[in-house]
Amino acid sequence: MRRTRLFLPTLKETPAEATIVSHRLMLRAGMVRQSAAGIYTWLPMGLRVLQKIAQIVREEQDRAGAQEVLMPTIQSAELWRGSGRYEDYGKEMLRITDRHDRELLYGPTAEEVITDIVANEITSYRDLPKNLYNIQWKFRDEVRPRFGVMRGREFLMKDNYSFDLDKEGAVHSYNKMFLAYLRTYARMGLKAIPMAADTGPIGGDLSHEFIVLAETGESAVFCDKALLELEAPGDDLDYENDLQPLVDQWTARYAATDEMHDPDKCDVADDQLVTARGIEVGHIFYFGTKYSEPLGAKVQGPDGQSITLEMGSYGIGVSRLVGAIIEASHDDNGIIWPESIAPWNVGLINLKVGDGDCDTLCERIYADLNAAGVEVLYDDRDERAGGKFADMDLVGIPWQLTVGPRGLKDGKIEVKRRADGEKSEIAVDALGDWIAARAAS
């Protein structure tokens, strides 16, 4: 992408409404603009990141055996009356009336919709288990939206729902998601710790929140230091195996959010106990037949008997993750994107637009990177050097290539790694190898 053509409105100053760092940086880096309280427009650079995060989530869901669907944002009140939640959900649910005075709502979650589909379409035990997910906008009319996209009213969420014949199957489905979540966060460069959680309005008796530690987190958390050392499951994870031992590794040690924290039950030695703040980036639930029972989701078993399905639901706040990752990875100059979700992997700075040699070389590098499949943001603006460097740091591109007359005299260009600021020079002749290395990573 050429910077001169890109819509990337960066700001030198911080808009007054932003108080936490991720919100400030998202506004400054031209990722989002606020439209109303807790409601945002995603600009090109923000959308690229959002889509990359969604794609990682998608890949890990698919790998764990879930299948993608797309459910409506607007749902019928009738469906929610079926589960009894239309009245229970309270003011957080945005209720809408259409021209025929039919009651609708903007979905805050989708248990009812998906359970209704499964109730209608799945009638035999042979068709189970099933795990269906979608990545869709949700709306919860928060009393007090804040922190930018971290607590918006409208937010993008991956939510999925598992359907099993019995509790054993449901727990296996739960464990799959437990491990898939660990992998998902790890791929984004995040260390997320599962913590025993309250089940809230979703209900159920088995639940974990996935918490990223960050100073600006909304809740206090307590956990065993050893959890920070645990590695997420690798590519060799086989979801069909017994997953319980792996899950137990994570759940055996103490970890709780403040609402669940009980100092009497906390057996962690003081010097092993981490007390910190955390951002909730995912929440999983097993809740049995809470929805399948009232909504009539059942199948016929091998013996002809009717079996009510065992369910779980699982959520990842995709748009919240954008903020959470920035909270976890930034410095005074701007965002530091992990390579897996960076909007562009390489930033190419032409220090002297209009200089024949610089222009020619930049065009060549730009073409070569594109040809190699490396995503590149080419700053071809006729601006001063300082502004380009500052912008590139602010936007957080992992690798920056700087082409200027000074280096070019010696046939060299500068490479800077955003993460640690380390700079080095490479010969123009060696660029092909460097590009190949980037393409391979």
Next chain:
RNA sequence: CGGGAAGUAGCUCAGCCUGGUAGAGCACUACGUUCGGGACGUAGGGGCCGGAGGUUCGAAUCCUCUCUUCCCGACCA
């Protein structure tokens, strides 16, 4: 939902107390000098001072109502 604050140029803000031609910096446009980590000069463009009522000869400024946004707390992917 309780408590507090703020709405003036795209952004950051001054002006308001004490009513009298709407300002600065950044950003933007043009020209010139500059040019390796957010330059400088000159000349420009850009405002229903959130909205509606009121007081007054006259309101960004005073009064009333209203809308919006933000912050602190109680609640939540």
